[in-house]
Amino acid sequence: MKTGKYLPIFLFFAAFFLYTAGIRYNPIYILDESKNVECAREMFTRNDLIVPTFNDRLRTDKPPLHYYFMMAAFKVFGVNEFAARFFSAIMGALTLLITFLFTRKYAGEKTALLTWLILITSLNFSIEFHLAVPDPYLIFFMTLTHWAFFEFYQKRTWPWLITMYVSLALAILAKGPVALGFAGLNGLLFLILKRDFRWQTIKQFRLLLGVVVTGIIAIPWYVKVGLATNGEWTRQFFFKHNLDRFSSEMEGHGGFFLLTAVFVLLAFLPYTVFLFQSYREAFRQRKSNDLILFAMIVSVVIIVFFSISSTQLPNYPMPAYPFVAVLIGYYLSNVKLKMKGPLWINLGVGLLIPIGAFVAMKLDKSLVPVANLAWLFLVIPAGAAWALYDFYKQRSQQRIFTALSAGWIMAGLLFFLVAFPAVNRQNPVQKALTVMDTSRPVAFYGRFNPAFAFALKKHIPEMKTPEEVSTFFQKHPNGYLISITKVQDELKSLPLKEIVHQKDLFENKTTQVYQWVK
Structure with missing residues (x-):
């Protein structure tokens, strides 16, 4: 099934076209995207590569890699939605491209094309690569890390060893130590199941070199941000956003044990109907086909890990998806199907x-x-x-x-x-922007939708008491106060006029915007 040397280029741009569809014209609104983009904007404005902030407060949720890519795009395209999401789309197209190339090398072009088709068909996967969040970067660099490991194991060529460690370091900068855990565990299980967990094999991976290369790239920022924040970022990120997120439900994102499996089933529509058969065939082929064994290990480990995590989200198992697609693509191209x-x-x-x-x-x-x-x-x-x-x-x-x-x-x-x-x-932010003069001062009381920060592109100070609200309006009688209905009773004594009352999309709160009645 030969289709020409330009096929990979076509596949890359086809995916890039899909993943950039609408990114310029859809306002930044979704909660995580809003916080990540505004954080990148603030770092860009300060020319600060170390300390991430949201609304001028320390943000400890994520490491900096996606901020850096967004800042680079801001430099080229300006501070806007397209720039914020541009490199997410690039990461998606590259993920599909390298998965196609490695699958073609080890399973043939027919399987590779089906694998690519399965991935680009996934609406869930496509949505992720439309968002300015860290996951597209983690997905790509974890995918590259795994493919580089597999290629080095097969060929023992140094460039792939270096590629593996560099991409692993970047994955750590994308989302933290989870990348190291997956890469190490998946590689270990592969060697064990291959019955090749021997010192002779292990030393060829030059683990000391890996520590040096990965450390030189990944560690300096973690050290610098720890020093710059007196250890606060380090404590919050590693304990709250890693250990606590795994051991306890956070931000209402819990669920039953099989919820991650449900996410996977939905993500692979319309090919979900072949998922069970694909893993059954992979299990049969595990001893005779290294590619299938490796794809099975990577996908199962990641999916099982997030199944036992107390916090569960649809994006968590996505680093497994390229390898799930390989298994489905292999099954569809090598087994006589009942269609x-x-x-x-x-x-x-x-x-x-x-x-x-x-x-x-x-x-x-x-x-x-x-x-x-x-x-x-x-x-x-x-x-x-x-x-x-x-x-x-x-x-x-x-x-x-x-x-x-x-x-x-x-x-x-x-x-x-x-x-x-x-x-x-x-969404309430877009509704509010139609009636607000964005050049006027703005404050918030209680909580505010994070999308306001990027939409207004300025600091929104917090008013902690009704008295502070009154003082704010005395200084800025033409200003605005953003709040939510949950705390509206606390403001009843003030002469405020509600100009926006709109339920937040995808959230369970309602946004209000007030003006002072003169």
Whole structure:
């Protein structure tokens, strides 16, 4: 199945096109994205490479790698949504590209193309690479670390050893010690199951060199930020955002043991119907196929780890997804398939998606005006119906899978270019910006939506008591106060006029904006 030497270039730009769709025009709003982008903006404004802050307060959630990439993009494209998300899309396209290249090398072009198709079809994966958050960077550098390990094990070439340690260091700078844990455990299990956990093999990995290379790249920033914050960033990040996040539920993101598995099942639609069979086939092939053994180990370890974590989020198991896709792609290209049942299941699921989305949006008062956008997702069952038509016409599996994926990819484009922008316009920050003069002073009481910080591009001081609110308005009678309904009773004694009252999208609080009644 030869398709030409320019195929990898085409695949890269096809993924990049999908992952950049709409990133310029969708305002920064989602909670994590808002905090990460504003943190990068503040560091960029101060020309500070060490101390991350949000609204001029120390932010201890994440290491700095994604901030650095965003700051570089701000330098080139200006401080805007496109710049903040640009390198996330690059990381996504590169993740798909290297997964295609290594899979093609060790499993053939047919398997590699199916693997790429499975990944680009994943709407969940696509959403992640649209966001200015650290996960796209972790996913890419962890994927590269694992592929470099596998390539070095197969070929024993020094460039791949150095690549492995450099990418591991960057993964540590992306999200912390979890990268080191996964790389070490997955490599160890692979050698054990290969029955090659011998000193002769281990010493070829030059572990001392790895410590030096990884340490030179990753450690200096951790030391500098610890010194600059008197150890506060270090304590908060390693204990609260790593140990506590694993051992206890944080920010309401808990769930039952199988929740991570549910995330994986949803992420791989429409190919979820082949997931169990793919792992069964991988288990059968584990002794004769190094690639399949390695992909199985990496994917299972990451998914199981986050399954036992007390805090669970859809993005957590994503570093496993390239390797899950390899297993599905290998199964689809090497095993005689029974297609009829899976295709009918996909048609049924595809029909449920727009119906479910419509009902969910109708139940949320803030989304009722845009609920009809849910019917855009009818392209998903349309793709499944097309695939069924090809099946009954006895056309090739390649055409069937292309049709199946086309519906989901088109749904992704419609989501990013049409549906999400319309939904995003219902968020309280965008509503507020239409009635606020952003040149005036702004303060907050209680809590405020983090998206205000990047939208206003300035510090928003906190008023801790009603008396401080009164003092603020005495100094700035034309100013604004941002708050939430949960604390509105505390402000009843003040002569305030509510000019915005809007439920926060995807959150359980309601934003208010006040002016002073003169």
